[in-house]
Amino acid sequence: MTKVTMIVNGKSRSAEAEGRTLLVDWLREGLRLTGTHVGCDTTQCGACIVHLNGEPVKACSVLAQEVDGAEVTTIEGIAGADGTLSAVQQAFQDYHGLQCGFCTPGMVMAATSLLRxxxxxxxxxxxxxxxxxxxxxxxxxxxxxxxxxxxxxxVPAVAAE
Amino acid sequence: MYDFELVKPASLQEAIEAMQAEDAQALGGGQTLLPTMKARLAMADTLVALSAIEEIKGICTDDDGRLCIGGGTTHAMVQRDCAESFPALASLAGRIGDPAVRNRGTIGGSLANNDPSACYPAAALACNATIVTQNREIAADDYFLGMFTTALEEREIVTEVRFPVPEAAHYEKFIQPASRFPLVAVFVAKYSDAVRVAVTGASSDGVFRWNEAEAALSGNFSEDAVKGLSAPDADGMISDLHGDGAYRAHLVKVMCARAVKACA
Amino acid sequence: MPKDTGIGASPKRREDVRFLTGKGRYTDDINLAGQAHVVFLRSDVAHGRITSIDTGAAEAMEGVIRVFTGEDFAEVGGIPCGWQITSIDGSVMQEPKHPVLAHGKVRHVGDPIAAVVAETRDQAKDACEAIEVEIESLPAVIDMKAAVKPGAPKVHDELAGNLCYDWGLVQENKEAVDRAISAAAHVTTLELVNNRLIANPMEPRVAVGDYTSHDDHSTLYTTSQNPHVIRLLMGAFVLGIPEHKLRVVAPDVGGGFGTKIFHYAEEAFCTFAAKALERPVKWTSSRSEAFMSDAHGRDHVTKIELALDAEHNFTALRTETYANMGAYLSTFAPSVPTWLHGTLMAGNYKTPLIYVNVKAVFTNTVPVDAYRGAGRPEATFQLERVVDKAARELGVDPVELRRKNFITEFPYATPVAVEYDTGDYHATMDKLLELIDRDGFPARRAGSEARGKLRGLGINSYIEACGIAPSHLVGQLGARAGLYESATVRVNATGGLVVMTGSHSHGQGHETSFPQVVADMIGIPEDQVEIVHGDTDKVPMGMGTYGSRSLAVGGSAIYRATEKVIAKAKKIAAHIMEASDEDIELKDGKFTVAGTDKSVAWGDVTLAAYVPHNYPLEDIEPGLEETAFYDPNNFTYPSGAYACEVEVDPETGKVEVLAFAAADDFGNVVNPMIVEGQVHGGLAQGIGQALLESCAYDADGQLLSASYMDYAMPRAHDFPMFAVDSSCRTPCTHNPLGVKGCGEAGAIGSPPSVVNAVIDALASGGHDVGHIDMPLTPARVWHAMHGGTPNQRAAQPAAHSEETTHDRSVAGAATNV
Incomplete structure (x- = not known):
């Protein structure tokens, strides 16, 4: 086990990681940031997308130790400090862009990158x-x-097309 | 995953030394290797992450006019930075995986793995790119030795890939809808003295050159020249639930013709 | 003007904020103190006899707490089946034992053999590899038609054979149907496959078992659509835990689509092991594991014959279906090809004579059960394909042929045992034609042709039956459960309400739409109403969310409970205002006395209920909380018309969906935004089935599509924007809200229009292709265009052996794939 430290959602956070510990598991289990989800094991589904040094990556295919020291933004870091939803988050609610919510964190992270x-x-x-x-x-x-x-x-209003 | 020790060399020299460890494995972007290791289909005692080595990242042009891409350069960087110098290659890089995958996956990793359905091998072979390692330079014609097999020796790291930029080129890809790898893809590269056609996704031997098409196109670089050919032999083509050998062989011809048309 | 609140409005979903900020609480987000992890060792062969298991080396490994095998479950019940079907000859279906861990034999790839509980998941995984298992391989039973031949290897040695049941509906009509088909002016025959699918909710299944010795209570946290059903099945039939000692919690659930209805071995294991070890035990499925342990869907092989008279009236319909059950009977598996499929074969048409035969077969594959639509997509696909083929054979307009045979008078008793209460099939077809500009199609086709593409338009109708009911009837049909729903409406002293519902959302937005109903009835803001669901300790009883039943059945229970609350509140209000009960009216959160200016606010009445100083104590008890169990007296019957416009690339066979339109009749609509979203999702899965999705096994029973690398699901760029409309409304006549179900319609109605469109496109290019089996992959379409046989490996077990393809090609000239 090695202590790994990153700037996560603007704050320095540390947790232990083995060589094989994936970034997504480090976030979910080490930091208890469970908003980032695991939907597959083949780098296909995107539920685990986070921003690593500002760029979207699939956290299920990145090793935690490898990115020790990086800046990471997860879904928990997208809304404003006062809880105000970001434009992307707000639009997802306004336009019913989510149902079960499981892929949603990855979608929001990807969409945020796209608009950037x-x-x-x-x-x-x-x-x-x-x-x-x-x-x-x-x-x-x-x-x-x-x-x-x-x-x-x-965009046409929801339920009015 | 089986556990392993992760080392993160900051220089190529450190990486070469780290690779001397018993059962060491280089880690490029990890977009194929890590899922494979998660499935416990691959293992290593030491994983040598190349992502911190700045000297093997980046794109430049050498004195011979070749486009030189560091082995640790991500697909996203190629997509962005080669858009003017080698648009066909930028287009290829921009269609690998998805945006998140492209931010991690590297050209060196792709060429070292030589997946029979990977994109980069088609470009490298069609351009007869030079694959550079810490030890030597290997011509693409000598590099691809079959499915997941290359001329690389143990502990050899792809540090750079040098592409002679063609006069015209295009990469035509027909995706397998689940993996999003090519079901069949064809890279056509036209040089002043030759036309080269490389095919990926189709053959169980991995990337290959379609010699008949090259011969036909060298005399008459047109879509019609391809249409006049028979599809390559279906024997030896990959046959799986997404398409049998005959279909893949047919697609080789269709994709090749479209690539040539797009070059015009 | 669209409404802002209440029934018919589209308020933003209140659950979205937690999902959008990473604060959702899914089962895998739950970690209990002292938790251990289990990893299952799963069979890598489809069929074999376990000759030895040596767990010694595994048990000695670091972190390993205990290794369990089938022997440990010898005293425990098997995973139960919730529905019993009776065969034509009067015998009940063959029902094999389904052990929690394999005992004696393994019967599919993925069948759990042993379970390692360890301190960490990686340790458990490492130890799994150290278990030494010897399995004597047996021939895999894969092809359904071969499986039911005499002498075929048996999936279950103790059963008479691999035939689970042989069912007929309506058996008394069979001879008349046969006669009508013999005498018909025209008979259109089609043989087809309804491809095996994997539901693939984005959240893989997870189970966390917990046990507290001080009160002898077990708790299971699980990714379930129906926690109460799991409590009943697992408590009563598997582990012998009485319901008052067992709590099942399903927190936020990341999609289900049917596959999270069923009680699974992993749930029973974690609950059992937590008690045995006195430690919480957690299992998280990997996606690859999900492919071989989640129940699959569909997998029918069908022959359908439609008889028409000289005027093109449908005179009789006959079908024969082989339905794959997989290796064991999953919770509702036997009901899917029978009562959820056979009863829908009338479709939207007044065909007077129908006979449906279904043979359910055991194979060495993962169990098959309900997946979005469950039986109804299979019925709709074959019917709407054969009608389209008949139109093509007869040279008539496929829309006009449908219209000619539409049922127009309601209620309508079909010849397959159900009664449609309402519907207007011409209205939805009219609406559809408005949406698609059919008149402009020839010009669009010409445009495609100019670009070297073939363009096709496919249209179909559909009807479905949802909100399965009533309990007394389904009991006669073999259900081992009631199909009511319960709700408790608890009014607090200060006027806010908590609604405890047995329906459980896994994406449907119940926390938003149910309050719309309650708030509308009382006339208070929706934020005064909170929904509690997904926890058997908080909600009295529930049958869960599946079969598009939540609003029609669960919503009706809420409606009834709210009615009871209002009735009692009116009594209190009458007392306060010194008026008669009958004169009290409730509007906008205020009670008034008819014909007077007297009024009392909702909050004053609710306060009086809990502070009964001025209260009719001689007539009613204090408090304001009511429970209702609602048991509908019929299914609801949503219906509609769908259209798909495609372009086929003749060089590659690739199909592109250019437009898709859906005109649905869901009766009354509570939240149009949510209803549209449900249709969009259903369409995506239906179009996915038609073009992309295929669960494929090889002849040895190895799963070929075993990960997202091979199982193709739609991505954003596979679709255009959908045109959906639910303005045609014939309210359901027998539930208080007048609503029908909307969750499955899209998946039921869309596959035939996609295939009809591709056949139409190919015909326009001179390719007279009768049918192509789904999914219409580029390879299959291209081969079909060239008269070839596409790779059969892309078909599911029942469809890919020489046996089956031979049978199909002999009988079906239409089926040239």
Whole structure:
């Protein structure tokens, strides 16, 4: 076991890790930040996406020791300090972009990265960027709408199309 | 995963030394190796993470005009930084996995693994890129030795890949919808003196050059030249639940024709 | 104007905030003090006899607490089946024992052989590899038709054979159906496969068992759609724990789609081991493990024949289906191909004579049970495909052929034992045609052709039956449970309400929509109503969430309990205002006396109920809390019409969905936003079944699609925006809300329109392809276009052996794949 320290959601946090400890397990079990989820074991589903030094990565395929010292943002660090939802989070609620909520943290983290890279994506760009995130509930329809809305683009209201 | 010791060398020299440990394994971006280890299909006593080695990251052009990409360069960096210097390669890199995977996965890791359905081997072989290790330079023509097999020796690390940039090139990929690896993909590279066509995803021997197409295209670089060919032999093609050998062989021809058309 | 609150409004979901900020509490987020971890050693062969298990080396390893094998469960019951089917000959179905851990034999890849409990999950995993198991391999039973031949190897040695049951509906009609088909002007025959699927909720299953010796109580935290059902099944049938000593908690559940209905061995194991070891025991499924331990869905092989007269009226329908049960009977498995499938074969049509035969078969595969739609997608697919094929054979418009045969008068008693209460199939078809611009299709097709693509339009109707009921009827049909729902409405002194419901959300948004109903009835803000669910210690009783039953059955129970609360509150209000009970009216949270200006606020009445200083104590007790058990007297019957427009790339066979439209009739709608979301999700799974998803086994019973690397599910870029409409509303006549179910419709109605569209596209290019089995992968479509046989490995067990394909090709000229 080795002590691993990272800046997580703006605060220095430490927990033990074996060589094989994955970043996602370090966050969930070491820091009890359980908002980051594990949906698969083949780097396919995206439920575990966090921002590592500002870039989205799949925390199930990164070793905790390897990124000792890094800055990590998880879903718990996206809302404002006063609890105000980010534009992406708020749009997901406004446009019913989530149902069971399990893929949601990864979706929000991915969408947040997308809008940082591309502030006004087209529908096709949104769909393409989310290629590494599987949602089984929504058919993606309202997720795509939510991301478009979060970028400030006009989107038909929910349940009024 | 079985447990292992993780070491994080900060320089290539440290990495080379770390790789001397018994049963050491280099770790590139980990996007294939870690899932494989999670499934306990691979193990190592020492895992040597290459991600902290700045000297094997980055992209530049050498005196011969070749595009030189450090082995530790991520797909995202290639996607971004080669968009003008080698658009076909940037496009290939930008379609590997997904954005999160592209932020970790590296060109060196991909070429060292040589998955029969990986994207980068097609580009490397089609360009006859030079694969550079700490010990030597290997021409792509001599490098790919079959499914998950390369000319790399134990403890050898891919430090750089040098691509002669073609006059025209295109990578046409038909994805397997679950893994999102190519079901079949074709990289066509047109040089002043030759046309090279490399195919990935199709053969159980891994990436290969489609010689008939190269010959036809060298005389007449057009979609029609490909359409006039028979599909390659289905024997030896991968046959799985996503497509049998005959279908893959057919796709090789379709993808090749489309790649040529896109080069125009 | 859309409403802002109450029934018919679309308030934002209150549960979203915790999910969006990482504060959801799923079962895997629960870690108890002193918790140990279990990892199961699972069979890597499909069928074999266990000749020895040596756990010595594993038990000696670091961190290992105990290794369990089948022997440890010798005194414990097996995993029970909740439904018994009676065969045509009057015999009851064959029902094999389903041990918690394999005993004697392993019967599918993934069958648990042993369980290692250790301090950490990695230690348990390491020790699993040190268990020495010898298994004598036996021939795998994979192909259903071969499995029921005399002399076939048996999955269960103690049973007479691999046939679970041979069921007919309605047996008395069989001869008349046969005669009508013989005499018909035209008979369209289709042989097809309904592909085996894996539900794949994004949250893998998890179970945490706990035991406290001071009060001899067991607690199970589990990823379940119905914790009370698990409590009953596991307590009464497996572990012998009385319900008052057993608590089952399902916290936030990350999707289910059916596969989290059932009681699983891992749940029983963790509860059992926690007591045996006096330590909490946790199991977290990996995704790869989920593929071989979650119940699968669908997997039918069917022959369907539709008879028509010279005027194209449907005169008779006959089907024969082989339904895969897998190696053991999962909780509701026997009911899926029978009462949830056979009873739907009338569809939207007034076919007077129908006969359905279903042979359920044991194979060496993972058990098969309900998956979103459960039986109804299988019924809808075959019916809507055969109708489309008939239209093509007869050269008539597929919409007009459907319209000609639509049921138009309600209630309508079908020849397959159910009575539709309401519906308007022309209305949803009209609405659909508005959504899709059918007149513009030829121009769009021409545009595709100009780009070298084949364009197709597929349309179908559907009907489904949900909110399965009533209990007295399902009891006669073999159910070993009631199918009511319960609700307790507890009003607090200060006027807020807590609603305890036996329905349990795994994404449906109950915490938002149920308060809309209650708040609407009383006339108070929705935030005054809190929903409690998912905990058997907090909710009196419940049958859970499946079969699109939550609002129709659970919501109706809430409605009834709220009615009782209001009735009592009116008595209190009458006393306070010195008026007669009958004159009291409740509106906008205020009680008034009709014809007077007297009023008393909701909060004053609720306070009086708990501070009964001025109270009719001689007539009623203090307090304001009521419970209702609602047992519907029929299913509800949502219906609709769907259309899919596709483009096929003739060079690769790749199908792209360009447009999808759904016009549904769900009766009254409480929350249109949530209803639309449910339809979107259902469409994604239905289109996924049609184009991408396939659980494939090889002839040895090895699972080929064993991870996300091979099991393809839709991604965002596989779909266009959907056009969905639920404005056609024929309210259900027998529940107080007039609602029907909406959770499964999308998955039930969409596969045939996708396949119909692809067949249409291929026909436009001169490829007369009768049928292609799902999923319509590029390889299959391309092979079908070229008259070839696509890789059969992509089919499920029953469909891929030479035996079955031979039988199918002999009988079905249509089936050229």
């Amino acid at each position: 890279e591309n502030p006004r994506p087209s529908e096709a760009e949104v769909r393409h960027y989310l290629e590494g995130n599987i949602c089984r509930c929504t058919g993606y329809h309202n997720i795509v709408k939510a991301v478009m809305a979060a970028s400030g683009q006009d």
